[in-house]
Amino acid sequence: MSIMELLAVVFPHLAAVRVERVYRVGATVRVKASTTGPKSACPACGCASVRVHSRYERCLADLPVAGQEVLLQVRVRRFFCDNTACDKKTFAEQVPGLTSRHGRRAAGLLPMLRTVALALGGRPGARHSARLACAVGRSTLLRLLRSLPDPQLATPRVLGSMSSPGARATPTEQCWSMWRAAMWSRCCRIGRRTPSLPG
Structure with missing residues (x-):
């Protein structure tokens, strides 16, 4: 098995970057990589740019490998935005499926x-x-x-009493029946009319 095949098996999510070096520092595996795309799209206007402004290194925590912490050191570029109507003059490129804006962890x-x-x-x-x-x-x-979205809850099917005699009531139906019986006895005891129950 070649080194490239091994990297493709162990780090399949790094296919969009060029892995330059994998080494170990203490208990951490460090992966040095760099971007390879010839151009990048501006996040504000979507205009593709090829003019490089500068380069810098981003450090991202990644999924562990063989019980060891992994730190990605990705060298990314900052591009000029050539669209004169755009508010952004420069922007940093993002690697799809790997980096996010201001993110410190891999996707x-x-x-x-x-x-x-x-x-x-x-x-x-x-x-x-x-x-x-x-x-x-x-x-x-x-x-x-x-940051997770709220789960979609199902609407309850019935809030009344049991549909057929002898059928076992659900906990919701039991609670509703007990509340209705308590309200009925209280209203009759003090001589008021029976409250109208919803539904």
């Missing part, structure tokens, strides 16, 4: 951290993520949890 790591946050929450999730070799703080996990 593949975020779903795993969201799963940990949903299952365990803040402090327990932070302890578990350290065992998974992708340590993050409790505040980060809670922030990821808050």
Whole structure:
């Protein structure tokens, strides 16, 4: 198996960049890479640009490999925007499926951290993520949890009493029946008329 085949198996999400070096520093695997595309699109106006303004290195936490923390050091470019009507004069290129604007984690790591946050929450999730070799703080996990969209809840089918005698009531139906019986007895006891029940 060649080095390129090994990289394609271990780091399939790095296909859009050129991997230059993989080395180890302590307990962290570091991957040096650089972008290869000849041009990039401006995020504000969508105009493609080929004029490079400067280059800089971004450090991103990535999915662990063999129980070791992985840090990506990606050399990206800043381009001039050639559209004179655009407010942006320069912009940084983004690697699809890998980087995001102001992001400090690779796109593949975020779903795993969201799963940990949903299952365990803040402090327990932070302890578990350290065992998974992708340590993050409790505040980060809670922030990821808050960024998730609200789940779509199904509308309850019935809020009345049992449809047929002898059928077993659901907990919602039992609660509704008990509330109705309590309201009925209270209103009759104090001599008021029976309240109108919704539905």
